[in-house]
Amino acid sequence: MPERLEARAENPADRPVVLLVADAHARQVEEEFRARYDRDYRVELVRSADAALDRLRDLVAAREPVAMIAAERRLPDAAGVELLHQVPAVVSTARRVALVPGDEYAEALDEMRAALLRRDMDTFVGIPRGARDEEFHTALVELLSEWGWSVARPTVTSTEIVAEPGDRDAAAVRDLLERLGVPNRVLAPDDAAAREILGEAGPGAVLPVVRTFAGRVLSGATAPAVAEAMYGGYDSIPPGEIADVAVVGAGPAGLAAAVYAASEGLATVVLERDAIGGQAGSSSMIRNYLGFPRGISGMRLALRSRIQAGRFGARFYTGRPVVRIEPGPADEPEHHHVHVDGAQLCARTVVLATGVSYRRLGVPGVDDLVGAGVHYGAASSMAREMTDRDVVVVGGGNSAGQAAVHLAKFAGSVTILVRREDLAATMSDYLVREIAATPTIAVRPRTAVVDGGGDGRLQWLVTEDLDTGERSKTHADGLFCLLGADPDCGWLPGGVALDDHGFVLTGRDVPQDGWVDGRPPASLETTLRGVFAVGDVRAGSMKRVASASGEGASVLPLVHAHLAWLRAQEFGGGSVSYDTGR
Helix, strand or coil, X not given: CCCCCEECCCCHHHCCEEEEECCCCHHHHHHHHHHHHXXXXXXXXXXXXXXXXXXXXXXXXXXXXXXXXXXXCECCCCEHHHHHHHHHHCCCCCEEEEEECHHHHHHHHHHHHHHHHCCCCCEEEECCCCCCCHHHHHHHHHHHHHHHHHCCCCCEECEEEECCCCCHHHHHHHHHHXXXXXXXXXXXXXXXXXHHHHHHXXXXXXXXXXXXXCCCEECCCCHHHHHHHHHCCHHHCCCCCEEEEEEECCCHHHHHHHHHHHHCCCCEEEEECCCCCCHHHHCCCECCCCCCCCCECHHHHHHHHHHHHHHCCCEEEECCCEEEEECCCCCCCCCEEEEECCEEEEEEEEEECCCEECCCCCCHHHHCCECCCEEECCCHHHCHHHCCCEEEEECCCHHHHHHHXXXXXXXXXXXXXCCCCCCCCCCCHHHHHHHHCCCCEEEECCEEEEEEECCCCCCEEEEEXXXXXXXXXXXXXXXXXXXXXXXXXXXXXXXXXXCCCCCECCHHHCCHHHCECCECCCCCECCCCCEEECHHHECCCCCCHHHHHHHHHXXXXXXXXXXXXXXXXXXCCCCCCCCCCC
């Protein structure tokens, strides 16, 4: 069913501003921007760095949104990079672009790359020297699109949430929708549009009420119920169908497995209890993923991967967890039974890509406020709510670093708490440098949260110095916990071997008493034949988006080998080898 989009009226004066700063090439730059962006943005031109900073201050004072500032490399009173370096102090959410004239491009490369490493700007592009420079506009559109998703309020929505302020279920639904890339808005119950939706829900509707893009209205909505409504319920699984591949989990590993399996003609089903994209889907910006030189948000990576898998024929079911796998009996190994709450499907192979969940703090006063200032995960949808507030991020991995950098675009202050001496041991260097270059982010090593509370929502935290034992109480409006990772493998059948930390063992990591005929399972195969594990849930994996995607793709030869083995068993052709990757 086509999406129902609802547009909100917009005053032309309220269009986000794209500020151009150019002198020698001012006419050329202005014409190029106006030709493409003048309808949806207010394109303005100034000719010096001082004029640009003055104009930015005026726009901020008037509460007018600034989407982008694009500055020519050489300006009369400063270098463009120097100006872009100063912009975050005035408006931290605007995207920053350096414009390099074509005849200066070669000599400017080292300078531009150094500026990118310092995070003085988001990207640099050559000023077009002719018509239809689509590479130039691709770079700009990517930045504007990312700004529109992470900063601006959507002007076109496809899903509405009717809820009272502070409703935790509504906040969870909104976070789910943001991670799925679904434009949404929250309406107060007395809003005119909300009354229409409540009328559709019928008498006795319980808040929050959600109307999805398919027109379905959910009363007493929860995030799992909305997730299931987005892609069709499990009751739509055709009875008696046997899939070639059932992928459990739709993070990067599961999505990659789905893309490759479906593209090779295998009947592929993906089961995800939460938002498609997994933990990576909540990452505000992944800058070191191959093929995306300007970075890509986790949401967009997940959205594109889902669409790609769907175009090859993969089907997605979301909103309920897989609770049990029943392996096919030894004398009938043709498929496994995969159970979710209230539904079942059969699959010849199963790919476990369930990832991990963030570890809980275990501090009662804090955990009681989850959804009311306390969040496990990046919670990108809440970043705008933290404008000018004091925020604490707990964790030292890449997810924590990405969350801190994103939150710093809105919050008055961001404090990262880590148990280690510094961030370098657990965080990528590019993020460590970006954090160091952001003046509103502070890092407190060897520090832990031991208490917290507030009147209905988080207002304060107590932290402890792990070296001295000294405790201090600080004000906090938001706490984002990205603490390590725990696998969720308790539901797996006893025949699946786990390591001491609960991660799934595969290949030669399986103890020898789990080998068959003196040989270990295939490289990504578990101790159950035809059941594979990829990504973060697998013992020994790198816990990185790129490596998870690689494992998701790499499992396909093993899947094919198992399917060939099944066919050989069915037709009595016992000579088919099943030792791929062993």
